Amino acid sequence: MGHERESAHALWVSAHPRSDSLTARLRDIGVARLREDGWGVDVADLYAERFDPVLVDEGGADVRAEQRRLLAADLVVLQFPLWWYGPPAMLKGWIDRVFERGFAYDVPDPATGRNRKYGDGGLVGRRALAVVTAGDRAGSIAPRGISGDVEDLFWPLLHGTFWYTGMEALAPHLITDVHGIDEKEADRLGHVLADRLGAIRTEAPIPYLPMTDEFYDHSIALHPHVTAGLTGGAAHRRPS
């Protein structure tokens, strides 16, 4: 990450309409843990800050402010309840508006003139973690579960957003079966999250392949000999 322990900064973005939500409780526990560990943490509660998620024109003072928050971060956490198997519109719109072309992706490389993306880009040097709460049962978000595999479900965010803009994508922190849980269980879930955050600097990210000629052809599909025979997200990872 190129930073000493003392200088690490995190941006924690959350999107839930209620301040008494499980999302808020887990955020408070997670942010407290990061601060105990020496992180500077900037909390972006998009509902509380009344962020406008509707992209009309590019730019705007609010977009510039969010971009500065991103640039200051070594770790970006996006926390949200799973709505229709994706982020709430509030968070989707934060991405739509803030991750602008020329800022987050298609940043020209002065050496080659090539537009930087997929493993390179405006947000390179950062790692990104999605923290997601879902009402689904654990077994339903699985390779043969009715909701699909967790990394397939989050492919647009993990590969198409985090990795696309140069950030290292960490495996999503998915919490299932959240309907009707009590305070004790919420605290337990918070401690599990806090434990993970305690080791987040050194956790291995998903080993997605960079968009280079070594792996991809001109249509930007994998060369036949790369991860031969695989399709889906697994095809785009370095073989373990």
Add this chain to the structure above:
Amino acid sequence: MGHERESAHALWVSAHPRSDSLTARLRDIGVARLREDGWGVDVADLYAERFDPVLVDEGGADVRAEQRRLLAADLVVLQFPLWWYGPPAMLKGWIDRVFERGFAYDVPDPATGRNRKYGDGGLVGRRALAVVTAGDRAGSIAPRGISGDVEDLFWPLLHGTFWYTGMEALAPHLITDVHGIDEKEADRLGHVLADRLGAIRTEAPIPYLPMTDEFYDHSIALHPHVTAGLTGGAAHRRPS
């Protein structure tokens, strides 16, 4: 669909900030074709109608109005530019707010008491089509393309939203390489779309499996003998 040709209605929902966009042009061509074929078409231009996509509390007069529009439709078209491999926040929020529990899903079946979803639900009897424009090259949205396979990319919408609420999901109408196209090419793309719409009443939908005990267990994962050995979206289809 249980309707004579004379009585068929479509709801065409589009989400693009510009009225001179390719989205608007394709919508106008598509809507004209449906009307020529005898459909009644309700056009919901979410930006022009200034829909509020931010879910705070459930319900609201605007949500009830959108729900009536859905209930009146035999065919639901959701048209959008692909932003970060998903719908713009404006459209995502229309789904977040309008597809309420008890309206679109988890509608109790009076006979069994079971909550209806995945092949059943509040929107059963309708078919749904996503019409999507993307800057990506065609080869990059493919089983080994860097953006992933089209039906994997749209899994949250096709299976997790359309099918979840009881609608038959049609294969997405994806248009790639849209940056910098001229008027002639836009018209050609419009005609391809219109041709498809001309046969949309009888097009075979994606044959997703219903959420019944025949196919899924109590964790809502597929029984081992169903589509044995498959994972991903293909596992949840009737074998052809």
